[in-house]
Amino acid sequence: xRSCDDPPKMRIAITSLGIIAPAAIAPIDRFDxxxxxxxxxxxxxxxxxxDFIAPMKLRRMNQLSRLTVSAARLALGARKLPxxxxxxxxxxxxxxxxxxxxxxEYVEKGAALAPPQLFAESVANAPGSHVAIEHDLRGFNxxxxxxxSSALAAAMYAAAQIAKGAxxxxxxxxxxxxxxxxxxxxxxLGATSDRAxxxxxxxxxxxMGEGSAVFxxxxxxxxxxxxxxxxxxxxxxxxxxxxxxxxxxxxVAEVMRAALDDAEIDTVDAxxxxxxGSRRGDAVEARAIARLFxxxxxxxxxxxxxxxxxxAAGALQLAAALTALREQRLPDSVGFEERDPxxxxxxxxxxxxxxxxxxxxxxxxxxxxxxxxxxxxxx
Numbered sequence: 198x199r200s201c202d203d204p205p206k207m208r209i210a211i212t213s214l215g216i217i218a219p220a221a222i223a224p225i226d227r228f229d230x231x232x233x234x235x236x237x238x239x240x241x242x243x244x245x246x247x248d249f250i251a252p253m254k255l256r257r258m259n260q261l262s263r264l265t266v267s268a269a270r271l272a273l274g275a276r277k278l279p280x281x282x283x284x285x286x287x288x289x290x291x292x293x294x295x296x297x298x299x300x301x302e303y304v305e306k307g308a309a310l311a312p313p314q315l316f317a318e319s320v321a322n323a324p325g326s327h328v329a330i331e332h333d334l335r336g337f338n339x340x341x342x343x344x345x346s347s348a349l350a351a352a353m354y355a356a357a358q359i360a361k362g363a364x365x366x367x368x369x370x371x372x373x374x375x376x377x378x379x380x381x382x383x384x385x386l387g388a389t390s391d392r393a394x395x396x397x398x399x400x401x402x403x404x405m406g407e408g409s410a411v412f413x414x415x416x417x418x419x420x421x422x423x424x425x426x427x428x429x430x431x432x433x434x435x436x437x438x439x440x441x442x443x444x445x446x447x448x449v450a451e452v453m454r455a456a457l458d459d460a461e462i463d464t465v466d467a468x469x470x471x472x473x474g475s476r477r478g479d480a481v482e483a484r485a486i487a488r489l490f491x492x493x494x495x496x497x498x499x500x501x502x503x504x505x506x507x508x509a510a511g512a513l514q515l516a517a518a519l520t521a522l523r524e525q526r527l528p529d530s531v532g533f534e535e536r537d538p539x540x541x542x543x544x545x546x547x548x549x550x551x552x553x554x555x556x557x558x559x560x561x562x563x564x565x566x567x568x569x570x571x572x573x574x575x576x
Contacts, residue, residue, distance in 0.1 A: 209356045209426040210418035215271025218408040228377040233384040237391040239406030239505030259295045265324035265372045268409040283336035283367040285355035287347030289507040291321030294376040336364040344561035348511030353429040359416045370411035371512030395472035395499035398537040403473035406505020410512035424519040428460025428570035437564030442478035449485035452566040460570040471558040473501040487541035499544040502532025522573040
């Protein structure tokens, strides 16, 4: 029981969201994948940024900024947040393509003729900066790059700032772009696959995805909330390498437990898993879930078989969880077909469910762990 001196529980309302997401995993036609081991990605198709951004502004933005600003516009609609509101965006690799484009122009034309607007767009916080300028938001503005955990880490930062009164509200989210350089490196490392099979016996890597999801988060909701952010946990698996997941399921379970404790609950009604089809990542998460919940594992939902992996996927996980709370229905776990006998759990979904609290996991190659609890009510 909390004493009168204890801080209040975190309850941050999510009152709207905007999503620009891939419809499916398909062969890449954006660049040549010949010679690589994988050739597919979850790409955004038929995206028309001019539907959301004025032409003169559009010219000064790269694709990552266009995705984020458009998702923010969808989230806000005609609403306007207080000027002191903040922005927190997560991205795994940021504006890699813009940096490549700028350096190519620099080499070919020299410093005097290289387009200065490309240089301005080459920093990872360009999308968040454009969002703040577009909506006159003068509070905190942060961009977090923590691989797969970037979007939830950004949400955690923003929620903490709102909870302590540093800002009345914020736009939070994640964004990623499938680029030739990043995809090629990941494919050559053997990290990617042409099919995402979370928790499946035949899993052999993740599918890279792109898109953006942006949420309006408020301390005092000005409209009916979709759901509430009610707890977070953060930590690191020190057994992980720079390019792969670790094996310390006890540590992952501790971070999951920390999120539940922060929300002041004992269990959840579903888990939106970080699983993406990687051999080690899926295994450490499965063991952690079994370790924490024992014989009472709630339904486990794997969304990255649809959306692919990286920071947009973390934001889309949160969107899927909030939508499930609102609709009281769990989405399908796409990509899972054959149970892996070495794993203690398997995913489910595609069913109605009584959902009060759900856990969202985000576990990074490199060892980063962020877990969040989303709730249907503020109590």
